[in-house]
Amino acid sequence: MIRLEGVTKEYAPGHAAVDHLTLEAATGEITVLVGPSGCGKTTSLRMINRMIEPTSGHIFIDGQDTAQVPAAKLRRDIGYVIQHAGLFPHRTVLHNVMTVPRLNGWGRARAESRAREVLELVGLPGDFARRYPAQLSGGQQQRVGVARALASDPSVMLMDEPFSAVDPIAREGLQDDILRLQQELGTTIVLVTHDIDEAIKLGHRVAVLRQGGILAQFSSPADLLAHPADDFVADFVGRDRGYRALSFQQADVPVHPEEPVRIGEQLQRRGDQWLLAVDAEGRPQGWVLPAEVAEAAVALEHLHRGGTVSAVDGSLRSLLDAALSSPSGRGVVTRDGVLAGTVRAEEVLSVIQSAPRPDGTSIQGGAGDSDGAAAGVGPQQNEHR
Amino acid sequence: MIATIWAWLSDPTNWSGSGGILAQALEHLRLSGIALLAAALVAVPIGLYVGHTGRGRVVLVNAVSAFRAIPSLGVLFIAALLLLPRLRGDLAFELPSLIVLATLGIPPILSGVYAGIGQVDPAARDAARGMGMTSWQQLWQVEVPCALPLIFSGLRSSMMQIIATATIAAVVGLGGLGRFLIDGQANRAYDEMAGGALLVAALALLIDLVGALLQRFVVSPGLTPATRR
Numbered sequence: 001m002i003r004l005e006g007v008t009k010e011y012a013p014g015h016a017a018v019d020h021l022t023l024e025a026a027t028g029e030i031t032v033l034v035g036p037s038g039c040g041k042t043t044s045l046r047m048i049n050r051m052i053e054p055t056s057g058h059i060f061i062d063g064q065d066t067a068q069v070p071a072a073k074l075r076r077d078i079g080y081v082i083q084h085a086g087l088f089p090h091r092t093v094l095h096n097v098m099t100v101p102r103l104n105g106w107g108r109a110r111a112e113s114r115a116r117e118v119l120e121l122v123g124l125p126g127d128f129a130r131r132y133p134a135q136l137s138g139g140q141q142q143r144v145g146v147a148r149a150l151a152s153d154p155s156v157m158l159m160d161e162p163f164s165a166v167d168p169i170a171r172e173g174l175q176d177d178i179l180r181l182q183q184e185l186g187t188t189i190v191l192v193t194h195d196i197d198e199a200i201k202l203g204h205r206v207a208v209l210r211q212g213g214i215l216a217q218f219s220s221p222a223d224l225l226a227h228p229a230d231d232f233v234a235d236f237v238g239r240d241r242g243y244r245a246l247s248f249q250q251a252d253v254p255v256h257p258e259e260p261v262r263i264g265e266q267l268q269r270r271g272d273q274w275l276l277a278v279d280a281e282g283r284p285q286g287w288v289l290p291a292e293v294a295e296a297a298v299a300l301e302h303l304h305r306g307g308t309v310s311a312v313d314g315s316l317r318s319l320l321d322a323a324l325s326s327p328s329g330r331g332v333v334t335r336d337g338v339l340a341g342t343v344r345a346e347e348v349l350s351v352i353q354s355a356p357r358p359d360g361t362s363i364q365g366g367a368g369d370s371d372g373a374a375a376g377v378g379p380q381q382n383e384h385r
Numbered sequence: 386m387i388a389t390i391w392a393w394l395s396d397p398t399n400w401s402g403s404g405g406i407l408a409q410a411l412e413h414l415r416l417s418g419i420a421l422l423a424a425a426l427v428a429v430p431i432g433l434y435v436g437h438t439g440r441g442r443v444v445l446v447n448a449v450s451a452f453r454a455i456p457s458l459g460v461l462f463i464a465a466l467l468l469l470p471r472l473r474g475d476l477a478f479e480l481p482s483l484i485v486l487a488t489l490g491i492p493p494i495l496s497g498v499y500a501g502i503g504q505v506d507p508a509a510r511d512a513a514r515g516m517g518m519t520s521w522q523q524l525w526q527v528e529v530p531c532a533l534p535l536i537f538s539g540l541r542s543s544m545m546q547i548i549a550t551a552t553i554a555a556v557v558g559l560g561g562l563g564r565f566l567i568d569g570q571a572n573r574a575y576d577e578m579a580g581g582a583l584l585v586a587a588l589a590l591l592i593d594l595v596g597a598l599l600q601r602f603v604v605s606p607g608l609t610p611a612t613r614r
Contacts, residue, residue, distance in 0.1 A: 049515060051511075051514065051515055072517045072518065072519050073517065074517070075514070075515055075516060075517035076516065076517030077517075080512065080515035080516055082508060082511055082512055082515065083508070084506075084508040085508065085512075086506070086508035086509045086510075086511055086512030086513075086515075087509065087512070088509055088512075088513070088526075088527055088530075088531070089506065089509065089531060089605075089607050089608055090527075090530040090531050090533075090604075090605035090607050090608050091605070091607065092607070099516055100516050100517065103516065103517055103518060103522070132605075132606065132607030133607065134607060145512075148512075148516070149516075158515075
């Protein structure tokens with residue numbers, strides 16, 4: 001557990017970047033610090049490994065006051081990932097990752113085998129080890145940055161805007177990998193971001209900071225969306241928080257059978273109805289209009305790929321999105337990647353109407369009905385994706 | 386004219402012997418080498434300190450331009466006048482020249498080291514510190530290796546200038562390829578003068594080439610543009 005106790009940082013007397021911040025980051029969880037620029041989130045993070053020394057207050061890691069540990073020693077025991085990865089350009093990927101084990105006095109062979117292990121873990125196997133950072137994409141560099149931080153198997157990892165400099169597609173993959181790795185390794189992570197979506201996706205607990213380093217709210221993502229503490233938090237969380245809150249809710253939605261067509265087959269049915277095309281293994285591929293296929297066999301160029309696909313046990317948000325984005329109005333749901341059927345937007349909505357909300361209230365039950373959680377499907381807090 | 390220079394250069398008797406081209410070239414290199422070493426011993430630690438800590442940047446920049454304005458020949462005569470009566474033997478002759486050459490060699494090394502450390506990616510420095518490197522480890526494991534391309538170019542340009550200027554050591558009676566210029570002028574042997582000048586230029590280029598080769602072996606391939614995608 002990391003505990004900040006009344007931590008203050010003043011760069012000039014009377015001008016606090018962080019003001020009496022008290023916060024606990026639970027062991028084995030991801031705690032996200034989020035807020036607009038100038039809210040002191042990065043300063044707060046960097047005080048944990050003493051990159052910045054607090055003006056006053058104390059920081060404890062598992063009960064140990066960090067001020068009592070020599071700074072370099074403290075930092076070697078804490079994983080550290082920064083925005084632009086900060087890889088050493090003169091070292092190969094392998095030697096970058098070997099850095100901290102070598103600093104900790106490991107032998108070359110042991111450090112190397114450990115480095116290869118973590119590179120595998122972050123999805124950069126074999127050949128990547130010999131390359132230099134300049135030969136990697138931004139996303140790959142950040143993967144190496146994460147591997148380097150994990151190499152000495154730290155119990156605590158600090159991440160400062162780790163994904164904001166990589167392109168959106170790579171970012172998504174990196175976020176998913178961090179969630180997976182954190183679950184596998186049980187690392188205590190404190191992560192700083194300015195992106196509320198990232199905070200909600202990654203955080204078990206989210207701390208919203210306001211200008212001047214004051215803690216505005218510290219709660220679970222679902223709670224943050226449902227109950228912003230004040231106007232500042234509500235503003236920061238954004239307009240579509242009602243929709244986003246559905247990410248944390250799951251419920252049984254009626255699934256209708258769907259008769260798909262297989263790619264490569266001749267169409268038996270005619271008409272102006274949308275038909276769902278699947279591949280040989282039954283995985284949904286897209287929608288086709290029989291009129292566009294005419295006499296030919298169904299081929300990839302006939303597919304309309306507009307619709308998103310949700311797992312049958314996915315969140316209400318992904319189920320609703322599948323229904324809304326589908327050209328046919330029938331939302332495709334899968335079980336283990338294979339077509340399970342389709343859902344209808346109005347039925348998802350009626351489930352949303354009656355399902356208990358993350359805070360235990362329901363729309364029909366009204367606010368304050370705290371018994372709502374006992375009935376029906378319970379809230380799914382911290383359910384990632 | 387070119388033919389007479391060529392004739393002088395290609396005459397084997399000019400190459401051998403104690404006053405021959407080979408012997409003078411070696412003497413030239415010896416003086417230049419000592420001067421470069423002395424310049425590096427002064428400039429590298431200062432450059433590293435200023436680059437690493439960021440302290441004394443303004444002083445350094447001003448000092449570099451001031452050093453560059455020093456007139457070599459003037460300093461040589463002053464140093465020779467001051468030191469000759471006080472020292473004995475070879476040292477009395479060599480030290481003034483070495484002081485001049487070393488002084489001349491300091492600014493390029495100083496600015497190369499300082500600029501090299503200064504251009505290290507701030508994110509890499511931050512990471513080095515954040516991973517628990519001590520200040521000393523940051524310097525030697527990250528900053529110096531990353532600064533090597535610029536450190537090398539500082540050393541090479543310093544060496545070029547020292548070799549070119551070592552010619553003036555002959556003015557105060559020392560050996561080196563400058564002998565051919567000074568003696569040639571005294572004897573009105575213009576083929577010898579021009580040949581000597583060509584030799585100095587050739588030697589400087591040759592040593593720079595050696596420096597370039599050395600640089601290729603020492604600098605990490607991760608820092609050369611060819612390795613980038």
